[in-house]
Amino acid sequence: MDKPHYSKIKIGVSSCLLGENVRFDSGHKKNSYITGVLTEFFEFLPFCPEVKIGLGIPREPVRLVLQDGSVYCKGTKNSELDVTEKLSTVAEQQKKWHESLCGYIVKKDSPSCGMERVKLYSNEMPSRKGVGIYTKRLIENFPNLPVEEEGRLEDAKLRENFIQRVYVFSRWQDMQSQEVTISALQSFHARHKYIFMSHDQTQAKELGSMLADIGDTTPIDLAERYLTKMMCLLKVIATRSNHVNTLHHIQGYLKNHLDTEDKAELVSVIHDYKNGLLPLIVPVTLLRHHFRKHPNDYIERSHYMAPHPGELMLLNNI
Incomplete structure (x- = not known):
């Protein structure tokens, strides 16, 4: 990746x-x-x-x-x-x-x-x-x-939440600098879907449904509604349990590529993160390692495992 x-x-x-x-x-x-x-x-x-x-x-x-x-x-x-x-x-x-x-x-x-x-x-x-x-x-x-x-x-979770919102908002502004189309909105959503899931799974589904049930809504009106709901969703602090659920979803893309030992290691690392024994960066790094060996176009485009510069070390403390 x-x-x-x-x-x-x-x-x-x-x-x-x-x-x-x-x-x-x-x-x-x-x-x-x-x-x-x-x-x-x-x-x-x-x-x-x-x-x-x-x-x-x-x-x-x-x-x-x-x-x-x-x-x-x-x-x-x-x-x-x-x-x-x-x-x-x-x-x-x-x-x-x-x-x-x-x-x-x-x-x-x-x-x-x-x-x-x-x-x-x-x-x-x-x-x-x-x-x-x-x-x-x-x-x-x-x-x-x-x-x-x-x-x-000074709070690690609030710090990561704010900076993540800044980067998502920046990418949104970049998208809006071009012609806003339904396709562009759907692509933006696909790249951020797992970030949304880590914050609130119910609201993430509602956000996806908004793009699936367009009706007579114009792209501009839809974009305004989407942005408001998205930024409201992102204010919800991502929980450890929601991250675990998201990690398992991403892990699913590797089910046909990992051997028994690698699968067991990944399950163990995610379990240790769930129990507070490891920070989020550990399972994320392990997933990155496997996707380098077994690339997936959808995961490659996703921002979940690289939501902001790694040098900020924000995933090391949550």
Whole structure:
């Protein structure tokens, strides 16, 4: 199985995560995983909405405040400082370059950039129910765009899930740059079918049925429906049991090629992965080995066993 070629993919990122001194205290929140690992594979487009709207460096911190049922972004000292509309507007103004992105990494806990669980202040104790104003508008404008917080990237499963979504979304964008046809959609689905199965087998079947029962739907309308369902499916974290089921499906393509000893070894390795004794990369590598000896066109085109660059080592930790 040939090693796939990957080109750098455009990712939006909160400027402070790249080490830019744009925070309210003139500091930064440089993230070593982003700057030390991901920069080899992604082209990062940094942006700080608070600086863009003219808050300055240093500046008075802002926070999310719940008042009369609505959420505002206001100064922590000067309650007259209200930048809610400015942050929402500046996100709207960035739509042109946002359209070129295949993902976005935002700063956790930020009243402008946080994706979830941002502190929301009211007359009661602050709750973790807020979403940063800028990121909220970004997600509203591009609901299928993979968005993640840098803090959640510390979790191996969440990290692999986000980066996998980025690569799938990038391949989708590549497909859409050509003429969108039913055949192109079916080919895309076939190449990603086993990835979908590893996330949610029921939704994967529904996604396949969508392409089988087309009716009078135009390719463009079908593509929009497919994309929305696909990205929703991919947000589901792939489970060990679903991976095992997927591995067994792929193993089936080798049933007429392996001898008894090789079959037993493959079954044993998948069983050890199922029981948490091995990471996913081990059965995947063994399958790659056998398919190099016994090539299969369908598996060769599938992205399941090479969903992202191996150098990222994402399958080594799940």
